[in-house]
Amino acid sequence: MQGRPVDSYPALAPEAGRGSVRRITVAGEEVLSRPCREVTEFGTPGLSALIDDMFLTMHVADGAGLAANQVGVDLRLFVYDCPDDDGIRHVGHIVNPVLDLPAPGSRRLVDDFEGCLSVPGATMPVPRTDRAVVSGLDKDGNALRIEGTGYFARCLQHETDHLFGHTYLDRLSKRDRKDALRQMADRQEDVHAQRAAKAALLGS
Template sequence: MSVHPVRSRSADRRVRVQGRPVDAYPALPPEAERGSFRRVTVTGEEVLGRPCQKVTGFGAPELSALIDDMFLTMHVAEGAGLAANQVGAGLRLFVYDCLDDDGVRHVGHLANPVLSVPGPQDRRLVDEFEGCLSVPGAAKVVPRTDRAVVRGFDKDGAPLVIEGTGYFARCLQHETDHLSGRTYLDRLTGRDRRDALRQMTDRQEGVFAGRAERLARLGRA
């Protein structure tokens, strides 16, 4: 998921890491410092269109390395969230670094997430522009509920419950969709989907160039 244009991250905000408040946190998370950049898959690729498999290798170095790579890739691509199938790994895993509507920064990862949203009588749907790193350069209005809870596990198998409101709730829903083989394009009407794909065609080369420049600035080219 793309970072909201008016919600850039910084190191001096209130921060919750894996759902817990911390006193301070760097703009570039430690995972990203350790990670390597991976190519971001693009809509139409098979791995994005099929449900992901459950994570089973908790505590394995390979899982930690994948999470590190996903964090760096997300930051280079200026994302608020990134699912494993967006770097070609068909696992039920996503990472996030996203602000909610109160300015709280949420950072973490979640394996085997199960999403809960309010029922029809209690939910409030919000129409807001949404982008995706796998649909580079495009953005369309997508209705999402303004609250969400996701239950899952960290990389060592410890249980997690992550609650989101506002834009962070949107991020949790967007990333969980990815793990079921869906992008936000699947929530659009035919006309809006075609328009989003036209946007992508017109803008993706500029998006890719920007990613390459940011990667070079980090000394990872």
């Protein structure tokens, strides 16, 4: 498993403190609808800078997770800063993740509301398993295995979906998808204004 429990952790992850805010792509943009490329070079300044930028961009947008294609980069990578249902905060990144879900007989599907930074202002119920494991690498090429339950499991599944070119809209019925896009059209201007205001407060 990645990481170890700590007694306290800063509200702004250290990576975010080094990063710059990037524009978040919006549903309908081509980069969100194609599978991302595997990362093949590790330990590079460019990869570290991308992760730092993604952490700050996620923080400014009040997100729990962010995939690289959500900042216009089609690489298999996501970052997260997400609580589980017990209130335990999980912070990290994973490169080239592979999702492992419980076997059908042992899994429990939970239908709960889900949002997406690339579908600003919209939330819809989406069924996800209540447990998920993701295996992959860190930015230096070291092996990682991350297990999540509850809301964090939802986050891991949501972000892995992005790397295959899917948003949660693809898991909705036509009627619910239309409803989500209507919500986005009504609210995205306010959401973008809130993100810009938070970025300005941070001087980013």
